[in-house]
Amino acid sequence: METTEEQKTVIRTTDISKTYHESKIPVQALKDVDLEIRHGEFIAIVGPSGSGKTTLLNIIGGLDNPTTGSIIIDGTDISKLKESQMIDFRLHNIGFVFQQYNLIPVLTARENVEFIMLLQKKHKNEMESRAMSLLEEVGLTDKANVRPSELSGGQQQRVAVIRALASRPKFILADEPTANLDSTSAANLLDMMARMNREEGMTFVFSTHDQRVIDKARRVVTLEDGKIISDEVRS
Amino acid sequence: MLITIAWRNVWRNWGRSLVVIGSIVIGIWALIFMLGFMNGFTISYVNGSIRNEVSHIQVHHPDFREDYDIEFNITDGVARTKEILKLPEVKAAAPRSIVNGMLSSPRKAGGARIMGIIPELEKEVTRHDSLLAEGVYFTGDQRNPVILGIDLAEDLRTEVGSKIILTFQNENHDLVAGAFRVTGLLNTTSPIINKSRAYVRMEDLNRILGTDDDVHEIAVYLNDPEQVPVVMDELQPRFDGMDIESWRSISPDLELFLSMTDSFLWILVGIIMVALVFGIINTMLMAVLERYRELGMLMAVGMNRIRVFLMIVIETLFLSLVGGPIGVLAGFLTMHWLGIQGIDLSAYSEGLREFGYSSILYPYVADKTYLIASSGVIITAILGALYPAYKAIRLNPIEALHTV
Numbered sequence: 289m290e291t292t293e294e295q296k297t298v299i300r301t302t303d304i305s306k307t308y309h310e311s312k313i314p315v316q317a318l319k320d321v322d323l324e325i326r327h328g329e330f331i332a333i334v335g336p337s338g339s340g341k342t343t344l345l346n347i348i349g350g351l352d353n354p355t356t357g358s359i360i361i362d363g364t365d366i367s368k369l370k371e372s373q374m375i376d377f378r379l380h381n382i383g384f385v386f387q388q389y390n391l392i393p394v395l396t397a398r399e400n401v402e403f404i405m406l407l408q409k410k411h412k413n414e415m416e417s418r419a420m421s422l423l424e425e426v427g428l429t430d431k432a433n434v435r436p437s438e439l440s441g442g443q444q445q446r447v448a449v450i451r452a453l454a455s456r457p458k459f460i461l462a463d464e465p466t467a468n469l470d471s472t473s474a475a476n477l478l479d480m481m482a483r484m485n486r487e488e489g490m491t492f493v494f495s496t497h498d499q500r501v502i503d504k505a506r507r508v509v510t511l512e513d514g515k516i517i518s519d520e521v522r523s
Numbered sequence: 524m525l526i527t528i529a530w531r532n533v534w535r536n537w538g539r540s541l542v543v544i545g546s547i548v549i550g551i552w553a554l555i556f557m558l559g560f561m562n563g564f565t566i567s568y569v570n571g572s573i574r575n576e577v578s579h580i581q582v583h584h585p586d587f588r589e590d591y592d593i594e595f596n597i598t599d600g601v602a603r604t605k606e607i608l609k610l611p612e613v614k615a616a617a618p619r620s621i622v623n624g625m626l627s628s629p630r631k632a633g634g635a636r637i638m639g640i641i642p643e644l645e646k647e648v649t650r651h652d653s654l655l656a657e658g659v660y661f662t663g664d665q666r667n668p669v670i671l672g673i674d675l676a677e678d679l680r681t682e683v684g685s686k687i688i689l690t691f692q693n694e695n696h697d698l699v700a701g702a703f704r705v706t707g708l709l710n711t712t713s714p715i716i717n718k719s720r721a722y723v724r725m726e727d728l729n730r731i732l733g734t735d736d737d738v739h740e741i742a743v744y745l746n747d748p749e750q751v752p753v754v755m756d757e758l759q760p761r762f763d764g765m766d767i768e769s770w771r772s773i774s775p776d777l778e779l780f781l782s783m784t785d786s787f788l789w790i791l792v793g794i795i796m797v798a799l800v801f802g803i804i805n806t807m808l809m810a811v812l813e814r815y816r817e818l819g820m821l822m823a824v825g826m827n828r829i830r831v832f833l834m835i836v837i838e839t840l841f842l843s844l845v846g847g848p849i850g851v852l853a854g855f856l857t858m859h860w861l862g863i864q865g866i867d868l869s870a871y872s873e874g875l876r877e878f879g880y881s882s883i884l885y886p887y888v889a890d891k892t893y894l895i896a897s898s899g900v901i902i903t904a905i906l907g908a909l910y911p912a913y914k915a916i917r918l919n920p921i922e923a924l925h926t927v
């Protein structure tokens with residue numbers, strides 16, 4: 289990757305706070321979070337349970353709005369977007385990998401990988417070749433025509449990652465992508481994500497509890513009680 | 524792809540889908556069958572009335588139908604009937620001389636309409652020769668034969684071979700009478716004929732009346748009922764000043780009956796649609812709730828509301844597109860088979876005959892019924908999909924994804 293790209297800011301959050309008013313006592317899940325994420329980064333958001341990791345990722349991903357503060361993604365202030373514009377923005381700019389239920393059960397692995405490209409109205413040929421080459425890269429060529437129920441948890445998550453990747457988003461958000469995997473599969477998935485980060489230059493932002501996963505990150509942002517308490521870049 | 528997903532989703536819970544498809548099939552089939560049955564009744568009633576009583580077209584003196592007076596006649600009726608018979612569309616035509624009179628047997632007396640007919644012409648129009656319960660149709664060489672409706676004969680406590688006296692007014696409003704011998708009893712599907720008609724030869728009646736070739740009614744039976752307006756137009760100039768009426772205006776009850784069947788169609792469609800709509804809402808709501816997380820994921824990754832909505836609607840539509848044709852086909856085959864076989868109602872026909880039905884029923888539905896049934900089901904499916912689809916697009920992706 290060229291250095292100019294490397295330095296380009298993809299996500300910038302400014303003083304975002306989030307307060308939930310669902311119970312009698314308001315819960316402040318995030319407090320003044322300032323975060324800048326540059327193109328090509330491989331970042332783990334870590335912290336104890338309830339520290340606000342999911343809340344932060346949801347807000348960065350445009351699935352939720354902050355109570356105050358702003359999020360600028362590649363120059364667009366997403367807190368100003370309307371609901372329908374936001375869905376469209378997500379489709380074209382953000383890749384998602386969830387903890388589970390990522391895939392559409394009635395579609396094959398290949399169709400799942402093509403799905404977002406399809407929503408983006410990409411050409412059929414492009415879709416097919418990209419899906420197949422990505423499946424090959426993660427060693428799932430022989431599973432291309434198999435439905436998710438016949439895949440292992442680790443394989444499903446790999447399909448979910450390349451589905452996100454296939455749609456060429458600005459970055460991929462993954463909230464505890466390894467939480468439902470055994471440690472070997474978790475490590476494999478992380479290795480694969482790291483490889484995609486290197487080879488495709490894809491920016492990954494993921495949250496985790498797992499120390500072995502944290503060890504693979506190049507930058508680790510630690511949250512506690514909704515605040516960033518440390519932000520370290522490793523070599 | 525949306526279509527692929529929707530289609531595969533249909534078979535995801537195939538047991539549940541089959542229940543819905545099954546109810547659509549049964550709904551359509553029941554609709555077609557019930558209508559066919561209704562239509563069969565209506566048509567047999569209407570055709571029976573036209574065939575044995577009303578015929579397609581009748582010609583009268585304009586005042587005759589209001590006030591059955593002997594002077595309101597069609598002059599030269601017999602000769603003019605023969606002219607009508609030359610029209611290619613006309614299958615049969617019969618002149619009738621009509622009086623209202625009194626019939627007395629040695630035991631009892633009662634009123635009836637006395638029809639003076641020319642048997643050879645009349646039997647081609649009304650086929651009464653085939654509807655005799657007893658006796659013969661003006662074939663014997665007995666003097667003054669009369670054929671009575673079967674119930675009329677019973678009222679008069681008379682029977683074939685007995686004598687009765689017919690009394691009525693002649694042209695000068697003088698009472699005249701003649702002795703007739705009962706030679707046959709008519710059992711038609713028409714209660715009016717059975718209860719209050721007496722048929723005599725026109726020559727016998729007119730001799731007593733003192734008229735000769737004048738008649739009060741000419742009944743015309745056509746090869747094709749569709750030709751009624753054409754033939755009416757042709758008759759108009761020939762019978763200037765006379766009333767030429769079709770069976771629809773002669774017997775408005777038949778028309779009413781037909782239109783009732785039509786309204787019945789819509790009522791049935793409505794009932795079946797309402798029943799189906801609830802079944803579909805229920806099923807699709809279950810399908811949506813079951814897939815809450817998946818739908819949440821789809822919306823999170825960028826599937827917009829229109830697409831989610833369409834996916835649910837298309838899925839529902841598929842249910843009806845599978846069930847619809849099967850139901851229509853089942854209905855069509857049933858109708859086709861029963862249309863040939865008929866349904867034998869002779870076990871119940873005593874009661875039915877009272878109301879003017881014949882005992883073998885041939886169910887029938889118009890082609891448009893299949894179309895109405897199919898589009899009804901498709902509309903139902905769409906209506907039934909709206910609420911579940913609305914539910915689906917209202918969901919909040921974050922909440923949906925966190926539902927465990």
Ligand SMILES: Nc1ncnc2c1ncn2[C@@H]1O[C@H](COP(=O)(O)OP(=O)(O)OP(=O)(O)O)[C@@H](O)[C@H]1O
Nearest residue numbers: 308310315316317336337338339340341342343344
């Ligand atoms: N919808 C909500 N309504 C009310 N409070 C909420 C809601 N979502 C999260 N919270 C609260 O906000 C805080 C942060 O939650 P969050 O889910 O972001 O934590 P987390 O770091 O992802 O935790 P975990 O590691 O368990 O996933 C918690 O105190 C949580 O109880």
Ligand SMILES: [Mg+2]
Nearest residue numbers: 341342343463
């Ligand atoms: Mg979390």
